[in-house]
Amino acid sequence: MTLRRRSPTARRRRLAMELRRLREEAGLTIDQVAGRMECSASKISRTENAQVSPTARDVRFMLHIYGLDEQKCEELVQIAREARQKAWWHPYSDVALGPYIGLEAAAETIFTYEALLIPGLLQTREYARAATRAVRPDLTPEEVERKIDLRLARQKLLTEGDPPELWLVLDEAVLHRWVGGREVMREQLHHLAAVAEQTNVTMQVVPFDSGEHAGMDGAFVILGFPDPEDPDVVYLDNATGGLYLETEEEVRRYNLMFDHLRAAALKPDNALERVVALTKEL
Secondary structure (H helix, E strand, C coil), X not given: CCCCCCCHHHHHHHHHHHHHHHHHHCCCCHHHHHXXXXXXXXXXXXXXXXXXXXXXXXXXXXXXXXXXXXXXXXXXXXXXXXXXXCCCCHHHCCCCCCCHHHHHHHCCEXXXXXXXXXXXXXXXXXXXXXXXXXXXXXXXXXXXXXXXXXHHHHHHHHCCCCCCEEEEEEEHHHHHCCCCCXXXXXXXXXXXXXXXXXXXXXXXXXXXXXXXXXXXXXXXXXXXXXXXXXXXXXXXXXXCCCEEECCHHHHHHHHHHHHHHHHHCCCHHHHHHHHHHHHHHC
């Protein structure tokens, strides 16, 4: 795993899964562990749900309770230390996307379907400003700019170090919705076409004439990770924060949906041609 992918969020998620698994294998309840550690049951629960990053000392204590050998114990204690490090997006914690930004930073593959907007990783500043103002009218101008700065900073993920594979499927409606007006949309489509030519980016478009398709239930992102011990996660964005799906069945279902969308969409070369043609028409 590269240093870029050692996201504190992803490490906290891995640690949480391991601690829950080890507790269950030891045949202990959350209340029993809390009693041994002389802390609240909610502290153990929040740790196992990746809501908090426990200290290395607490992790070591838990692992001794579970009877883990010293070598494995040290591995997990090191993960606990990494989970408590501050990531590059920490200064944006007031406008960050919860756990999503950390999971995105750790991902090796990002499969995303969008029916309404250009995804944030490919938005221009002006497009992002118009879209954010539309969907978050409650934000102040300063908060809008902070969110845009973070969004543009996230885009470095696609070009720096060891970038993930991004596979993007757009409903054709995304290309025809003039977010921000004609000039903003022309710039956005030009940018989209340029990014789509990167070797780690694949873009497809589901045309109007394909009729009904597997993505009509809404947008989603499937994040895949380089370590097989970190299972894939599906992210569904919404106005109240977002939903994370992690069970094997849930992830399988969304991977199947994505496969159907790719089959219904234009081939990458044809999709790029359509975007370029629309850019010239604006």
